[in-house]
Amino acid sequence: MTAEERTAKIEDYIAKLDAEWPEIEKIMASHELDLDTGRKPLLLCRIPPDMGFTMKDGHTEYEVVGRFDPNGDEFLLEQISRKLRTADDD
Numbered sequence: 001m002t003a004e005e006r007t008a009k010i011e012d013y014i015a016k017l018d019a020e021w022p023e024i025e026k027i028m029a030s031h032e033l034d035l036d037t038g039r040k041p042l043l044l045c046r047i048p049p050d051m052g053f054t055m056k057d058g059h060t061e062y063e064v065v066g067r068f069d070p071n072g073d074e075f076l077l078e079q080i081s082r083k084l085r086t087a088d089d090d
């Protein structure tokens with residue numbers, strides 16, 4: 001599949017999701033749970049913002065940084081799949 005074909009397929013899929021999004025929001029709103037976790041609620045978004053956080057394990061602190069490129073060619077799962085693929089998988 002060429003990049004143009006992938007782009008066209010993705011654009012068709014996004015157009016379909018845009019058309020269905022109001023119905024999806026209605027369904028999600030009707031299934032809200034009233035849980036008090038003590039945390040600030042996060043807004044649901046289809047395109048994630050850039051993010052970063054740190055996590056401490058013992059005396060080592062790990063920094064995780066994420067970036068989302070809306071103009072990118074691949075989705076995150078496609079990148080992971082491609083990087084994990086071996087010569088036997090082709």
